[in-house]
Amino acid sequence: MDNVVRxxxxxxxxxxxxxxxxxxxxxxxxxxxxxxxxxxxxxxxLNIVEGSAILIIVAMGMTLIVATGGIDLSVGIALDFGAAFxxxxxxxxxxxxxSAACVGLIGGSLVGLLNAALVVGLRISPFLATLGxxxxxxxxxxxxxxxxxxxxxxxxxxxxxxxxxxxxxxxPTEVIIAAVLVLIYYLVLERSVWGRRxxxxxxxxxxxxxxxxxxxxxxxxxxxxxxxxxAVGGLIAAANIRMFTPLSGFSYLLDAIAAVFIGAAxxxxxxxxxxxxxxxxxxxxxxxxxxxxxGLNFNTKDAxxxxxxxxxxxxxxxxxxxxxxxxx
Amino acid sequence: MQVSARHQKHRLATLVGxxxxxxxxxxxxxxxxxxxNFMTVVNLKLVLAQSLPVVLSVIGLSAVVMAGGDDVVSGGIDLSTPATAVxxxxxxxxxTTAGQPLLIAAGASLIACMLVGVVNAVLITRLRMAPLLATxxxxxxxxxxxxxxxxxxxxxxxxxxxxxxxxxxxxGIPLGIxxxxxxxxxxxxxxxxxxxxxxxxxAGGSRDAAEISGIRVDRLVAQxxxxxxxxxxxxxxxMLARANGYSPGAQDNLMLExxxxxxxxxxxxxxxxxxxxxxxxGAVLVAAISIGLKTIGVNVFWTDLIKGALIVIVVAxxxxxxxxx
Numbered sequence: 163m164d165n166v167v168r169x170x171x172x173x174x175x176x177x178x179x180x181x182x183x184x185x186x187x188x189x190x191x192x193x194x195x196x197x198x199x200x201x202x203x204x205x206x207x208l209n210i211v212e213g214s215a216i217l218i219i220v221a222m223g224m225t226l227i228v229a230t231g232g233i234d235l236s237v238g239i240a241l242d243f244g245a246a247f248x249x250x251x252x253x254x255x256x257x258x259x260x261s262a263a264c265v266g267l268i269g270g271s272l273v274g275l276l277n278a279a280l281v282v283g284l285r286i287s288p289f290l291a292t293l294g295x296x297x298x299x300x301x302x303x304x305x306x307x308x309x310x311x312x313x314x315x316x317x318x319x320x321x322x323x324x325x326x327x328x329x330x331x332x333x334p335t336e337v338i339i340a341a342v343l344v345l346i347y348y349l350v351l352e353r354s355v356w357g358r359r360x361x362x363x364x365x366x367x368x369x370x371x372x373x374x375x376x377x378x379x380x381x382x383x384x385x386x387x388x389x390x391x392x393a394v395g396g397l398i399a400a401a402n403i404r405m406f407t408p409l410s411g412f413s414y415l416l417d418a419i420a421a422v423f424i425g426a427a428x429x430x431x432x433x434x435x436x437x438x439x440x441x442x443x444x445x446x447x448x449x450x451x452x453x454x455x456x457g458l459n460f461n462t463k464d465a466x467x468x469x470x471x472x473x474x475x476x477x478x479x480x481x482x483x484x485x486x487x488x489x490x
Numbered sequence: 491m492q493v494s495a496r497h498q499k500h501r502l503a504t505l506v507g508x509x510x511x512x513x514x515x516x517x518x519x520x521x522x523x524x525x526x527n528f529m530t531v532v533n534l535k536l537v538l539a540q541s542l543p544v545v546l547s548v549i550g551l552s553a554v555v556m557a558g559g560d561d562v563v564s565g566g567i568d569l570s571t572p573a574t575a576v577x578x579x580x581x582x583x584x585x586t587t588a589g590q591p592l593l594i595a596a597g598a599s600l601i602a603c604m605l606v607g608v609v610n611a612v613l614i615t616r617l618r619m620a621p622l623l624a625t626x627x628x629x630x631x632x633x634x635x636x637x638x639x640x641x642x643x644x645x646x647x648x649x650x651x652x653x654x655x656x657x658x659x660x661x662g663i664p665l666g667i668x669x670x671x672x673x674x675x676x677x678x679x680x681x682x683x684x685x686x687x688x689x690x691x692x693a694g695g696s697r698d699a700a701e702i703s704g705i706r707v708d709r710l711v712a713q714x715x716x717x718x719x720x721x722x723x724x725x726x727x728x729m730l731a732r733a734n735g736y737s738p739g740a741q742d743n744l745m746l747e748x749x750x751x752x753x754x755x756x757x758x759x760x761x762x763x764x765x766x767x768x769x770x771x772g773a774v775l776v777a778a779i780s781i782g783l784k785t786i787g788v789n790v791f792w793t794d795l796i797k798g799a800l801i802v803i804v805v806a807x808x809x810x811x812x813x814x815x
Contacts, residue, residue: 280806284810287805290753290805293798293801294801294805297794297797297801298799298802300794301794301798304794308791309791419623420623461634461638462638465631465634465635465638467634468632468634469631469634469635471627472613472630476617
């Protein structure tokens with residue numbers, strides 16, 4: 163009798179362990195679908211992915227930095243710089259859309275270079291270094307725009323506008339860009355020797371130095387790579403509203419961190435990983451979209467998504483703990 | 491000969507160790523020379539009064555960092571304190587505006603704030619969630635709840651007695667400054683001079699060693715999150731007094747200044763660790779720099795850049811001095 167009960171509990175436990183977070187994901191999905199049938203329509207699901215495209219991109223960069231064992235508080239600055247450099251290149255220097263996009267990516271990489279110089283060159287901890295970059299980058303934008311007014315460019319070239327507003331066989335370009343970046347990140351971080359080195363360094367830095375991994379070189383590459391990725395997000399943001407809005411990147415920071423850690427909690431060994439981050443971003447996007455469709459008051463919606471975020475994270479972590487306890 | 495060389499190297503290390511503080515003081519001196527009324531007693535009181543909310547919140551944060559270890563990503567940190575502070579300010583404002591007595595409003599907000607602390611403690615010590623993640627998520631949730639309570643409106647101060655934190659004087663010293671000074675001394679005593687504080691530092695220094703020697707680390711860590719929530723509660727009243735009411739959106743700036751002050755404070759301490767006095771000094775110096783730059787007419791767009799550069803310089807210097815030593 164006792165045995166049977168225990169077995170039952172064990173099987174329930176094992177189901178929860180393996181699928182806990184996915185079950186919550188599915189329950190929310192069903193709940194929103196029941197509330198408003200529009201939620202499950204193909205167009206709306208595509209809207210969720212399209213609305214999350216920039217966050218997916220920023221969260222990829224964050225995943226890379228967290229995998230090295232650091233954190234990047236300046237992802238928003240890299241995003242803003244990408245948008246600002248591209249818009250100014252087109253508006254003031256009359257560049258074509260492609261060269262302007264490249265200038266945007268170079269602008270974003272400046273942020274990564276500054277981070278790398280501070281973290282690798284001056285040995286400042288990533289948290290404080292990127293906090294410094296955040297302050298400096300925010301101020302630079304205020305100075306440049308004379309207080310934070312947006313730089314709009316309604317007549318931007320068709321090609322640049324298409325980065326956000328075009329589509330390929332009915333799929334929005336931004337979704338395609340995000341998908342390509344996710345694929346690249348997956349192959350580089352999870353399926354290559356270089357990615358192994360990044361993870362090794364994030365888990366045991368001193369051991370990986372002893373093993374001959376060139377930690378500094380990898381760190382520099384990661385910071386630059388991550389900032390260029392965020393600048394891609396900036397290009398999309400700028401193309402979407404045809405203007406550069408200073409300091410708008412900050413709003414992605416907390417969500418990107420949350421998505422990376424949800425993803426890490428889903429991983430068997432608690433490591434940040436590309437697919438987990440993707441799941442985290444889509445979860446957040448689904449919650450935002452679903453609450454919007456419920457037609458709630460703006461403040462209530464904000465509070466609810468905050469509470470859901472805490473509970474979802476708690477659940478994801480509890481799930482990982484149970485799995486680890488069983489593995490011991 | 492050799493001895494003198496070593497002696498010289500030691501002197502160099504001490505000098506480099508004090509550089510962060512020297513840079514700050516030099517900047518203040520520069521401000522003082524350019525704006526003669528900066529170095530007056532009235533203005534210094536203004537600087538202190540301005541820094542009170544940050545000073546209070548860094549007391550809680552430094553306790554959390556001391557017990558959890560100073561690695562920002564995996565160690566202890568409480569980013570939710572600013573949210574707790576605005577939650578307190580919000581609840582007190584809404585209830586007193588609705589005509590409730592201050593004491594009941596304060597009681598209700600104390601319960602709400604401590605609830606935030608309890609949730610933090612459970613997430614971190616029971617579920618083993620990374621403190622950075624747990625308290626960041628709590629920050630978002632608590633700010634969201636507070637926005638529902640206050641509907642994001644500016645509320646003027648309804649309880650006059652809170653204003654006395656700003657207006658009243660005891661022995662010529664503003665009441666608010668006096669109260670915070672007493673709280674700071676108490677915090678210094680409990681965190682640096684009591685058995686509890688020593689256990690706390692042992693836990694933060696090496697968790698495993700502390701556990702082996704019989705310190706109940708989880709309990710201590712949980713207590714620091716409760717302390718941080720309580721300090722957030724106290725901070726709420728000083729924010730109400732400073733802004734003469736509740737203004738939405740105060741939490742973001744408080745979070746940045748709190749983190750900045752605490753980790754700058756570590757650069758001021760001889761062993762480069764987070765201490766209560768270092769964090770408080772950091773909070774006052776950051777407020778002094780902000781006000782000082784305004785008095786000499788530096789464009790407000792540049793203040794963040796100067797603050798960011800200061801973080802980088804100070805922290806880099808403390809890393810260099812560690813290597814020299």
